[in-house]
Each structure stands twice: as structure tokens, then as C-alpha cells.
Amino acid sequence: MTALDPLIITVAPNGAYKQAREHPALPLTPQAIAREAARCRDAGAAMLHLHIRDADGRHSLDVAGYRAALDAVRAAVGDTLVLQVTSEAAGRYQADEQIAMVRSLRPEAVSVALRELDQPALGEAALAAFFGWLQRERVMTQVILYDAADLARWQRLQAAGTLPDAPWFLLFVLGRYSRIQTSSPRDLLPFLQAHGGPEPWALCAFGAAELACAAAAACFGGHVRVGFENNLLLKDGTLAPDNAALVAQAADAARAIGRPLATADDVRARFLAPR
Numbered sequence: 001m002t003a004l005d006p007l008i009i010t011v012a013p014n015g016a017y018k019q020a021r022e023h024p025a026l027p028l029t030p031q032a033i034a035r036e037a038a039r040c041r042d043a044g045a046a047m048l049h050l051h052i053r054d055a056d057g058r059h060s061l062d063v064a065g066y067r068a069a070l071d072a073v074r075a076a077v078g079d080t081l082v083l084q085v086t087s088e089a090a091g092r093y094q095a096d097e098q099i100a101m102v103r104s105l106r107p108e109a110v111s112v113a114l115r116e117l118d119q120p121a122l123g124e125a126a127l128a129a130f131f132g133w134l135q136r137e138r139v140m141t142q143v144i145l146y147d148a149a150d151l152a153r154w155q156r157l158q159a160a161g162t163l164p165d166a167p168w169f170l171l172f173v174l175g176r177y178s179r180i181q182t183s184s185p186r187d188l189l190p191f192l193q194a195h196g197g198p199e200p201w202a203l204c205a206f207g208a209a210e211l212a213c214a215a216a217a218a219c220f221g222g223h224v225r226v227g228f229e230n231n232l233l234l235k236d237g238t239l240a241p242d243n244a245a246l247v248a249q250a251a252d253a254a255r256a257i258g259r260p261l262a263t264a265d266d267v268r269a270r271f272l273a274p275r
Helices: 030-043 063-077 095-105 124-136 148-159 185-194 210-219 243-256 264-271
Strands: 009-011 047-050 082-086 109-113 140-145 169-174 201-205 223-226
Touching: 009 030, 009 243, 030 047, 030 063, 030 243, 047 063, 063 082, 063 095, 082 140, 082 264, 095 109, 095 124, 140 148, 140 264, 148 169, 148 185, 169 185, 185 201, 185 210, 201 210, 210 223, 210 243, 223 243
Parallel strands: 009 047, 009 223, 047 082, 082 109, 109 140, 140 169, 169 201, 201 223
Antiparallel strands: none
């Protein structure tokens, strides 16, 4: 990708674990997520990374709960955001349950963590069947990779023909296993050194260096995911008032290097156009 490739900003406004006590503006209900989605769209986001919670505030992959949240967000933003649901296990779900949710919901877009699905209990044949289904159903799929070893495993599965060719979108997670889970732009280097494939990539990062990491991604032709899921702080270390403020920081960084922002329509044309 060139430096002028439109930057895809995804916002992850809540995540699987954070609670309202950690930030008063953390959106947890469908209505709150919908309001935040509209603000983030206006600040420059093209895609929403959606988590939902159950009645006890715990991470949930409930299909009916997802449908309610997606309906609320669509009522607020229409088709001006790509709506990506998470399939994250978060210690509650097994690979077969994660896959069953995605097949039942058939979302426009989904994120899947390779290491969560690539399990002996599932097996490579079932993994291949699921990725083949994602390809055939044209579900925009972002593959989450936590380190360079995950990326190497992804590459081996592709080389073996286990995974079909499709417009996959990779997400590099910076600093997931670092001390006190704080990211640095330097954490991107092992991914860049190992990534030789055609897939576009994005990153997410933890802590106040989220913006510095996002700026590095923008400079190297990648894309970004920001938001309260991974970071509650502005670049100066103060508490962000809302997710839109984090989106606006990333958008400003892109503009500073002359990189345009992608729209939801740009994302769909790139990943969801008929093949």
C-alpha cells in the first residue's frame, strides 16, 4: 500500500472486560454503543468493532444480543460504518461455540483470533471449513495475530492450502504480553519484518502510546484500531472524554502526513466487492 492509501480507522469502544467504574462514558448498552458509534463516525472512523455484554455485564457472544445491538447501531448510523462483531473467547467460549455464533449471525464483518480457533480440539479440517465458509459468504474477516509466531502460523496454514485465498485483513496486537501491557511503536517491527504477504494490516495498542503506534502504522501503510477496549488515555496521558476523542487523534495524525481517511464505502469496496 502507498502512503496515500486511505487509512481505515476502526473504533473498539468497549471490549470484553472493562466496566463502567473504569470510565463513566464506557458504552455498554446497545443504545449507548449506538450513540458512541455516531460520534466516532463523525470523528473519522469507518468501522466499529462491537462487543456486547450479558445482563451481568460479562462478555457475551449471544446471537440475539448481537442482533439487538446491531439494529440499534444501524438505526443511528445507517450504512456509514462497517459493523464488525468480535468472536473473542474471553475465557468463556470454545472454538466451536465461537464459530457457531458467526455462522448463525452471519455478520457483515467479524474479527477472529487465529490462536483461539487453531486448536487441537477443533482440528485443521474444521478450521479450513470455517474460513472457507467466511470466504464463500463474503464476511469481511479480520484475523487477529498477537505476535510474530501467530503470523508465522497464519503463513504456514496459507502455504499448506488450509486457508483459501480471500481478502483477509490482519490485525497486529502490539504489546499484549509486554510488561504491564503497555505498547510501543517498536512492537510493530517484528510484524513488519515477518509480513511478506499481500494482506492489508492494521494494529491496536495498549496505553497512552496508542496514538504513537497508530501514527507508525499510518506511516508504514497500515491501518489502525483505537478505542476504550485497549486504551482510555489521550496522548498526554489524561483520561479521554470518550472514544471519539481517540478516533480524532488518529485522524489528525493521518492528516498530518497527508494520508486520507477511508469511509465505510471504501472499506466495503476493498473487502466486500463481488469477486
